[in-house]
Amino acid sequence: MPTLTIAALSTPQTISVSALECCKNAKTLFVQTAQTPCVLPLVDAGLDFLSMDALYEQSSDFSALNEAISKTLLRACENGDVVYAVPGSTISRALMELSLKAQAQGICVNFISGAGFAQAALACALLGFDDYRVFAASALLEPINPGCCLAVEELDSSLAAGEVKLRLLEYYPAKHSVYFCMLKAEGSYTVLRIPLYELDRQRHYDAATVVIITPVAPLELERFGFDELLSIISKLRSPNGCPWDREQTHESLKKNLIEECYEALEAIDNKNDIALCEELGDVLLQCVLHAEIASEQGSFIARDITSTLVQKLIYRHPHVFNGASAPTPQAVTKRWEQLKKDEKRFLTHSDVLNAVPKNLPSLMRANKLQAKASQAGFDWDSPAPALDKLEEELLELKEALGGSGDIACELGDLLFAAVNVARLLGLEPEELLSKACDKFSLRFSQMEALAKSRGLQFIKLSLLEKDELWNEVKSTENSQK
Numbered sequence: 001m002p003t004l005t006i007a008a009l010s011t012p013q014t015i016s017v018s019a020l021e022c023c024k025n026a027k028t029l030f031v032q033t034a035q036t037p038c039v040l041p042l043v044d045a046g047l048d049f050l051s052m053d054a055l056y057e058q059s060s061d062f063s064a065l066n067e068a069i070s071k072t073l074l075r076a077c078e079n080g081d082v083v084y085a086v087p088g089s090t091i092s093r094a095l096m097e098l099s100l101k102a103q104a105q106g107i108c109v110n111f112i113s114g115a116g117f118a119q120a121a122l123a124c125a126l127l128g129f130d131d132y133r134v135f136a137a138s139a140l141l142e143p144i145n146p147g148c149c150l151a152v153e154e155l156d157s158s159l160a161a162g163e164v165k166l167r168l169l170e171y172y173p174a175k176h177s178v179y180f181c182m183l184k185a186e187g188s189y190t191v192l193r194i195p196l197y198e199l200d201r202q203r204h205y206d207a208a209t210v211v212i213i214t215p216v217a218p219l220e221l222e223r224f225g226f227d228e229l230l231s232i233i234s235k236l237r238s239p240n241g242c243p244w245d246r247e248q249t250h251e252s253l254k255k256n257l258i259e260e261c262y263e264a265l266e267a268i269d270n271k272n273d274i275a276l277c278e279e280l281g282d283v284l285l286q287c288v289l290h291a292e293i294a295s296e297q298g299s300f301i302a303r304d305i306t307s308t309l310v311q312k313l314i315y316r317h318p319h320v321f322n323g324a325s326a327p328t329p330q331a332v333t334k335r336w337e338q339l340k341k342d343e344k345r346f347l348t349h350s351d352v353l354n355a356v357p358k359n360l361p362s363l364m365r366a367n368k369l370q371a372k373a374s375q376a377g378f379d380w381d382s383p384a385p386a387l388d389k390l391e392e393e394l395l396e397l398k399e400a401l402g403g404s405g406d407i408a409c410e411l412g413d414l415l416f417a418a419v420n421v422a423r424l425l426g427l428e429p430e431e432l433l434s435k436a437c438d439k440f441s442l443r444f445s446q447m448e449a450l451a452k453s454r455g456l457q458f459i460k461l462s463l464l465e466k467d468e469l470w471n472e473v474k475s476t477e478n479s480q481k
Helices: 017-024 037-044 053-058 062-079 093-104 117-124 158-168 196-201 226-236 243-247 254-269 273-297 302-315 329-344 349-354 362-375 383-404 407-424 429-453 463-479
Strands: 003-010 029-031 082-087 108-112 132-136 149-153 177-183 189-195 210-213
Touching: 003 017, 003 037, 003 062, 003 093, 017 037, 017 082, 017 108, 029 037, 029 062, 037 082, 053 062, 062 082, 062 093, 093 108, 117 132, 117 149, 117 177, 117 189, 117 210, 158 196, 158 210, 177 196, 189 196, 226 243, 226 273, 254 273, 273 302, 302 329, 349 362, 362 407, 362 429, 383 407, 407 429, 429 463
Parallel strands: 003 082, 003 108, 029 082, 132 149
Antiparallel strands: 149 210, 177 189, 177 210
16 A cells, blocks of 8 residues: 655754655655745755646646646555655645545555744744644634734735735734744745734745734724623623623613614614614624623523524524525525424414513514414405404594593504504504604604794794694695605
């Protein structure tokens, strides 16, 4: 059985004895590229080797390149053992895929690991961190933690550096100092300390180029993520934090949550993206405050919230994550409701209705109750009979006003029937009433302004005079439509 050994050349100053001895004893030696100082120990040892540089020129992209390299090495293994020496370390997706292909063909695969470019650059920069993460420039994953050291390898062009810079600017200040590390011809690193915004403005880049980003304290950041938000709220609730935040409870924050949601809705209605961004932040603040309070009580933590949410989304979207079919929004809604019913273990349609929150705004609650009843087949086929019901409820209210009924009860039934008409017309009653309120407020303001323009004191006008002004404003409004 032939053996493919993948050996890490690391850098000329950090190559391991075992990697170098492996290359010296190789019957067939390939290097990933000869265009790097990393091969100097092989040259100094007088070794003959074949490089993959021609494949770099022939391949249209990295996927094609990796495929061509795999074919070359596997074909060479047909004639005996092969050593493949790579700059830096042996940790990469391409090498893992090569290993799997080789093993599938009955080839034994060995790895001789070594220090990567990042470790060598950190040593030359005299930077030592217990906690650091290493990424390739082409695989800089999120989320990034600005609180730990980050090393990005294979910064082989200004284009790659520019893409990395844009990703990093989502987390770090533009003027944050980073260490730009270039491998010199003799095999050691030159280290330049530069501001992050200059990362793609350097004179030289190659596959051994590394940028090291040192940690940033949370309060020194200009952009913040969810983890930083959790940290800030924890600080505010701590003994040395804010007295107001410390005394808040789930109950005391109820009104704040409602207010912030309504302010976000107003920003949406006003099509004000700047305000919406701020108001959504205020809604998120309420969520995180509740999470911190629960954490202090030992009930749950923020990650429990996100875990529950993600699990719910996956479970209720089998057409996305589990191969089920739901070709239309209507089919998605129907499946969602059924999955929710199964998840909550509802046994009857009454269970479904009773699960509608009682503290919803009444118009919204009425709409939801009617929609749930409709799923059980208790509904009209069109708005017309619902409108007849509305007229019936109006008649009953008039009778109650005449002394033959409960006025409050009949007025509630009238409102409930009006919601039903709106629902069957495909309209949201909460939004309809909100727009009606806006219209009333605007007309009232115009009516008062009209009186003032005519030298009239609005408060002293009779109801009939005010009504005439109202109709005038309404008539002007209709003529402008």
